[in-house]
Amino acid sequence: MGLEALLAGLAFVAQWKSLVAILFGVFWGTMGGMIPGISATIAMALLLPFTWGMNPTVAIMMLAGVYCGGEYGGSIPACLIGTPGTNAAAVTVLDGYELHKQGKTGMALYVSLTSSVFGGLFSAFALMFLAIPLANVAVAFGPSEYFALSMLGLTMICSLGGKNVIKGILAGLLGIFVSTIGFDPFSGVARFTFGSFSLMQGVDLVCLMLGLFAVSEMLIQSKDYVRTGQNFEMKVKTNTTFPSWKELKRFFPFNLFGAILGVVIGVLPGAGGTTATFVSYGEIKRWSKNPDSFGKGNPVGVAVAESSNNAVTGGALVPLLALGIPGSNSTAIMLGALMIHNVAPGPLLFTKTPEIPSSIFISLIVANIFLFGVGYLAIKSAIRFTSIKKPALISIVLGLVFTGVYAYSGDIFSIWICLAFGFIGVWFRYFGLPNSAVVLGFVLGFLVEANLRRALIVSDGSYLGAFFNSTISSVLLIAAVISVLTVLWREMRSMRTHPQR
């Protein structure tokens, strides 16, 4: 992108109308992200009618602000009440909520904020300079490559089992099974619906996730409260201060890693923030010297998940702007907004009206700077929420979750699904099955199945042809096999060292 276009974009963004639109977008998105069931996509959709009378670039900048805020906002309830506000924040729960329970609330929330801002800024710069080359990466991905990428992501279930690899894999398989419920997108066969019309649409990720994480946690906390009478699970003093620069600095390499993966996965249509966070979290854990500390309050887990989650925002805009292909629900809404204003995205956008994409790039940078301030204020207000007495907190969270789930689907059946998964989640925890592996299996299960079947159709039923269709798919599949073998080798070595296991 030329310097002239960037300067034109900067001049446009610097106008007060643009700045107010971006700030409002970030605020709206953050609030939406904080409410379970209201994702960045829904927050954007709600704002779409208000963009009618706006300048198209201002409208897109505002929606970009919502996108940034929405992706970040989900991490606040994830850290404070163990309830992910958005799908991608499911990974943040693993360490963020543990940190909060250990009294390191400030560390959890502010690492999440700074990492989100880092990821967002990184992706904005990546988008600015690499939009066209990155778009070519997206084009190179066919069914075989998506299948291989999803398989690499799925190998993370081996390490999510914690003490027991078998249970991690089992939980992942159960998640994949849940993803097969509903109409088969290829043949139209209703699978595992048992004649229920509501099940034919399949299980919503929101219902599954809020059930497994939020409802099950609230049910267990109810029991703990009645048994112990303890007002809050924290036995230590809560530290809500902003971490020092020295502390934050040590997360930057992990932020960078998460951001790079977030941008690359964000570029791939259909992959999205949830896949990006699981894959980057899994990789960091896999290569960590102390993998057992993940899921027990390791701030690196929060840092990598949040930076990759927010880096997806820039990545997802690449196929939209450069190719005219919306890679996610959120970018589909942006495409809608562009089309409402007669702006056609695609390669011509960069040559005919370069000031539009450049304004969007600059606005992403500004949105992430605003995000720091808005997020800081949101954290300050949200921390007060946790000082509420536990019975009230549990009741409010359950009321909020059910309202959010109903709002998301408009169907009471989804409350039943959410509740059922809450109950199942308690049993899963009783048996030591990791809920996060179920969510990962669910998210990637659909991608694995759909892309494997597409690849098989392309290769005329040859599995070898489907798996090793290109260099990218071969490399990704080999990496997946190596990562499984690494975990198994580690596990066996650990069993030899600790024979009592």
Add this chain to the structure above:
Amino acid sequence: MEGKTLFQKRDRILGLLVVLLGAGILVESNRWIELFHTDPAGPSGAPKLLAGGIIFLGIVLFVGSFFARSEGSKEIYMDRTILTVFLLCGAYAFLLNVVGYLILTPLLIGSIMWTLLTRNRKEIILVSVFTTLVLFSVFHFGLKVDLPWGVLSFLFA
């Protein structure tokens, strides 16, 4: 070394349940009629593969449980409080369309607080009513979500 064991005695039940689930998946997926032969895997391909994996892991857990030394974590178990809260939530879902959001949500919040040993009635009423009003305002007015009116629908017909 309770938390460090690979298998727990309770895995016997889990193993059995999982094998049953796998068998159920297998039986159900054999009933689907595949109309399109251009799709080599078909709609039952992945579920059958899953069922195989689930049954295998179930057997491993079942057999492994016989070598287990510990029962498992004593922290998490099903008790009367969990069941009561669960049933209250179930009743909420069951009655929501009939009774309506504005009446049922404060009742849900209040009854859960009561179950969790809160006996200060003023506190219960304040929290349940205030929370409902905030949630209703955010979702209905802010997010334009049409929440169920139930018996109050005549007021807004």
